[in-house]
Amino acid sequence: MIPWQEIDRAQVPGQKENIILQKRGQEFSIRIAGTELMNSRIHGSEDDLARLTFSCLKGKSDLRILIGGLGMGYTLSAALEQSRPETVIVVSELIPAVVRWNIEHLGHLARMPLDDPRVTVEKEDVAKIIRKQASAWDAILLDVDNGPEGLTQKANECLYSRSGLETSFLALRPGGILSIWSAKASEAFTRRLDDCGFKAKMVSVRARKSGKGSRHIIWLAQKS
Template sequence: MLATLDDGSAIPIELIGAADLPDGGRLHLWRRGDDYSIRFGDNELMGNQVRHSEEALATLACSRLKDRHGQILIGGLGMGFTLGAALRSLPSTAAVTVAELVPEIVKWADGPLSHLFQDYLTDPRVTVEMADVHDVIARGKSAFDAILLDVDNGPDGLIHLANERLYCNWGLRAAHAALKPNGLLAIWSAYTDDDFVVRLKNAGFDVEEVSVAALVDGEDVIHTIWLASKQQ
């Protein structure tokens, strides 16, 4: 496959990796020159040129933790943008657990995407746990200062149907229970969802919604980040 540049030249679009999902779908890792894209069907889930909102997920969350930078849980490794931004925002005493469900994602981080990850995965603050982030949340009781979720295209199960457990009423209550007092649940989404905001509030969170501009496939879009603070 070839992609045409503005000057009329063409560079190949290469499929350099594929990963099976628990629900039977597949992720594909594509490369076009120096650009990389992780896609699910026609949906781009992550691209190295579109990182601002994923980084904002971490920077916005960490800025609201003030001096409580202890235990952080990140759902989804992706291309490492959220993890990298978290590490730049956190002190040396922090501990960051990344829950990743798909083994190939971790292999890509140590292979074709290693230039994006830099030294994130060897940082002594980081532990990668091969697990569904829902399960990590469910077994944690007042365990985390912050939970950062970027595991799907929004608060639904587009990529992995079981992700819907994270966003339903009892899933949000589990996240509330897994947070320490005044802890923060931060969620990335490609779209807004008023019903989801209501569910967050019903689960006991104070909710702040932040809109972040992004460029996806050449189009200006708005991504949404919810910052949900645990009420006491």
């Protein structure tokens, strides 16, 4: 077996841990504190996050889309595939090194999504961007952590809390979609979304593009 080779490492802002980019043959892996955050071979559910979100926005034009975070760019690439020429996509990424790695090492994996003129990158916490403006977005796509019940970064709890969901509700245009990736299902979280004014459903998807692998969850929550 080909051994993993470390390409780069960087400090996670506000934390002690390093984030590490590794390569083995054509495969890339991003790890924090010994845990794999992303692997370039497995991105079916990351693609589905964008595909399912856009399926809820059919018939709408002049879309403004916010994606948090960038990772390896698969959700962003799948969003671009569904977008019209006038669509505006802002992708928020907390860790500047991840943006740099996409430019220097990872771009080819997802068809160079950062080169697309419809895309702007903000090296900022997505929670801060959501708070900036009411009625700003047709969709907010969140894949920043393991989901509402499996946080790797405590600071991200605010995105999944009742007040965080209410802030996202305000940031969406009427009919807008909050979509959230998660490693695990939670009926309680679906109820929390509904309590915040959304009409929410929980969809089970496969980790791999082939329709195989473990199951992941995507919540699609519409501001009705």
